[in-house]
Amino acid sequence: VVAHTSDLHLGGSWRNGEELAALSSVLVAAARSAADVLVLAGDIFDSNRVPATLVDRASKLLEDFSGETVVLPGNHDPATREAVYRLQALADVPRVHVIGVDVPDTVRLPHLDIEIWGRAHLDYVDMEPLAEPGRRAARWRIAVAHGHYVRGPHDHHRSWRIYDHEIDAADADYVALGHWDLPQAVGSGRIPAYYSGSPLVARTINIARLTSARVEVTRSPLDIA
Ligand SMILES: [Mn+2]
Numbered sequence: 001v002v003a004h005t006s007d008l009h010l011g012g013s014w015r016n017g018e019e020l021a022a023l024s025s026v027l028v029a030a031a032r033s034a035a036d037v038l039v040l041a042g043d044i045f046d047s048n049r050v051p052a053t054l055v056d057r058a059s060k061l062l063e064d065f066s067g068e069t070v071v072l073p074g075n076h077d078p079a080t081r082e083a084v085y086r087l088q089a090l091a092d093v094p095r096v097h098v099i100g101v102d103v104p105d106t107v108r109l110p111h112l113d114i115e116i117w118g119r120a121h122l123d124y125v126d127m128e129p130l131a132e133p134g135r136r137a138a139r140w141r142i143a144v145a146h147g148h149y150v151r152g153p154h155d156h157h158r159s160w161r162i163y164d165h166e167i168d169a170a171d172a173d174y175v176a177l178g179h180w181d182l183p184q185a186v187g188s189g190r191i192p193a194y195y196s197g198s199p200l201v202a203r204t205i206n207i208a209r210l211t212s213a214r215v216e217v218t219r220s221p222l223d224i225a
Contacts, residue, residue: 002114002142003030003067003220004206006041006178007198009076010058011050018224020057022199025222027065033207033220036067036112041178041196042074042121042146048084059089062096070107070116071098074146074178075160078121099144108138114210117172118144126159130166130175140210143172146179149186149195162186167193173215174208183219192217200224 005026010019030038045055062069073079079100084090086101097107100120107116115138119129129147147160155161160179167175167187175193177186183197183204192215196206204219 001033001035002037002039002174002176002208002210003033003035004039004041004174004176004194004208005196005199006074006146006176007043007181007196008040008200009043009046009198011054012046018200020054020061022222022224023058023061025224026199026205027061029205029220029222030065030067035207037109037114037116037142038065038067038069039116039142039144039176040069040071041144041176042072043076043178044071044074045077045084047076048078048080048082050084052087052089055084055087056089059093062090063093065095067095068107068109068112069096070118070142070144071096072118072144072146072178073098073100073120073122075121075124078123080123106134110138112140113138114140114142116142116144117170121146121160128166129160130162130170133166133170133172136171141172142174142176142208143167143170144176144178146177148179149177164188167191173210174217176206176208185217
């Protein structure tokens, strides 16, 4: 069972702490669904300059989740030298794996026979979030990408573009997308590809259940005020 969310933007309106409450409700919902893996598809922090106290509190929340957490840095929290993900508080949390920081592109979880591939944002400039995904080396494969799904020619001026043919070529059982605030299914339909939306907007997280017969994707509601 894979839980998926994105775009928490922790620190974006840090005064009232509602994003931390949202993270907490994400972890509760993931645990309620018995998620083995939680995928955080970018822009988890609003910037790499958020207060250390916020990082400490987020780290403590993540530490309490019993599954594995896989983070893909997005365009707001890229894996630069000063990335929030290199701070000790976060680096010390067991079972948290950050693509582009802890591993170049693939988190391998042999006990679940699953791998999570992604291309981290490494700086603030345009890149191809779903280019050159390679081939799977485990029974299950999740591709995670943070960018803008191209619906037509009117999207060609956007940065961080994601195309149908790239989703189809990702050799994945589920494609976990981030960057959009609203939850949405995208792609040609050949491979399940979904934006989770931001927890504070969607009020849900995505749950992908991988079984030998099919991949079932649902949205699990969050308990947030
Ligand atoms: Mn973004």
